[in-house]
Amino acid sequence: MSEIWVVFFTFLKIGMMSFGGGYAVIPFIQSQIVSQNGWINETVFTDIITISQMTPGPLAVNTSTFVGLQVSGFFGALAATIGCVLCGTLLSLGLYRFMKAHQSSVYVMEVLNALKSASLGLIISVAGTIVLSALCDGEVFNQSAWKLPALTMFVLLLAALRKWKLHPILVMGISGVIGLLVYQ
Amino acid sequence: MKQRLFTYGWLLSVNLFISTFTFGGGYVVVPMIRRFFVEKKQCFSETELMNMAAIAQSAPGAIAINLSALAGYRTAGIGGAFISCFAAILPPLIILAFVSAFYQSFISNPIITAVLKGMEAGVAALMVDLIIDMCTLITKQKSMLLTAMVPLSFLAAFCFRINAAIILCICALLSVLHIVWQRGNSQ
Numbered sequence: 001m002s003e004i005w006v007v008f009f010t011f012l013k014i015g016m017m018s019f020g021g022g023y024a025v026i027p028f029i030q031s032q033i034v035s036q037n038g039w040i041n042e043t044v045f046t047d048i049i050t051i052s053q054m055t056p057g058p059l060a061v062n063t064s065t066f067v068g069l070q071v072s073g074f075f076g077a078l079a080a081t082i083g084c085v086l087c088g089t090l091l092s093l094g095l096y097r098f099m100k101a102h103q104s105s106v107y108v109m110e111v112l113n114a115l116k117s118a119s120l121g122l123i124i125s126v127a128g129t130i131v132l133s134a135l136c137d138g139e140v141f142n143q144s145a146w147k148l149p150a151l152t153m154f155v156l157l158l159a160a161l162r163k164w165k166l167h168p169i170l171v172m173g174i175s176g177v178i179g180l181l182v183y184q
Numbered sequence: 185m186k187q188r189l190f191t192y193g194w195l196l197s198v199n200l201f202i203s204t205f206t207f208g209g210g211y212v213v214v215p216m217i218r219r220f221f222v223e224k225k226q227c228f229s230e231t232e233l234m235n236m237a238a239i240a241q242s243a244p245g246a247i248a249i250n251l252s253a254l255a256g257y258r259t260a261g262i263g264g265a266f267i268s269c270f271a272a273i274l275p276p277l278i279i280l281a282f283v284s285a286f287y288q289s290f291i292s293n294p295i296i297t298a299v300l301k302g303m304e305a306g307v308a309a310l311m312v313d314l315i316i317d318m319c320t321l322i323t324k325q326k327s328m329l330l331t332a333m334v335p336l337s338f339l340a341a342f343c344f345r346i347n348a349a350i351i352l353c354i355c356a357l358l359s360v361l362h363i364v365w366q367r368g369n370s371q
Contacts, residue, residue: 015245019349050291051283054300056206057276058246065280077281081273088245089253089269093262095239096254106363114359116234117330118352119241120318121337123211127311128342134304150305157309162316168215169205171306179302184294 003072004079011064011083149182191260199271210248215314227259242352
């Protein structure tokens with residue numbers, strides 16, 4: 001079997017098993033890419049996570065592109081990325097059509113409502129990690145870790161968002177420019 | 185036909201745009217989709233967006249890609265889903281291709297690091313803003329069980345590091361049991 005197929009199927013598996021998204025899936029991706037196939041080593045994998053935080057796009061997609069490129073060039077990257085998103089999008093569409101078709105069923109609607117509540121809980125959990133990392137590098141009890149510029153910016157941007165419904169891209173732009181002025 | 189091509193073109197450009205600016209994890213896509221699809225074009229309602237977000241989260245894979253595909257499907261059928269999905273993965277694919285060629289100097293570039301450090305606070309504000317809106321929507325349903333599931337799933341994920349799939353399954357199961365129990369009572 002050619003290398004590209006191995007890449008494709010490995011990322012198909014990663015896409016299929018990565019429930020919850022974001023940082024919850026790092027260990028699984030790591031075990032597949034670093035330990036099982038040895039495509040990249042531990043250090044490069046850590047670098048990919050850093051790059052992923054610095055570039056737009058989901059971690060799994062970024063990792064698949066990076067690894068695909070390293071293993072077999074552009075088509076490797078393409079195969080890895082398609083494999084990575086195929087299962088999730090198809091399942092989402094199937095689930096959506098199923099919910100639409102059974103809108104009148106009390107059970108289906110209640111399950112959907114439960115999924116909504118549970119995913120909000122999961123989103124809050126991810127947001128918790130993001131907020132803490134942005135404001136104090138995750139060290140809540142270490143007073144010197146709290147970053148005053150970040151905290152001020154967070155409070156002001158949140159207030160502006162609640163009051164004027166700022167465009168998300170404007171928020172990213174403003175915070176990026178302030179970051180450049182403050183941290184450089 | 186012309187109308188259809190126009191919708192495809194709009195989906196392509198809007199998803200390319202959203203995907204290019206989605207720093208800091210997939211959830212920022214939810215306020216972006218809301219801005220373009222719900223508020224600007226009125227393709228679907230806020231409640232429907234929340235349904236889609238729940239489905240995108242419950243299926244495996246990246247929520248950003250799943251949600252883009254769903255929004256595209258809702259707007260222009262299966263062709264719309266395909267185009268949206270394509271447009272959502274294209275920017276990270278291209279950017280990563282560039283970055284991977286010289287990633288050592290990219291990681292250590294002080295200007296890029298400073299901008300991204302600032303953006304962390306922006307992402308944090310966007311997420312909290314989204315969460316406040318979503319909480320309002322859920323408490324509006326006036327269901328004790330559904331409201332209680334939010335802090336409980338949060339605790340399960342944040343403090344006890346329980347796998348997301350397990351949390352989603354347990355909540356779905358509880359809601360079914362709740363209905364069965366309610367029906368049993370009313371008979």
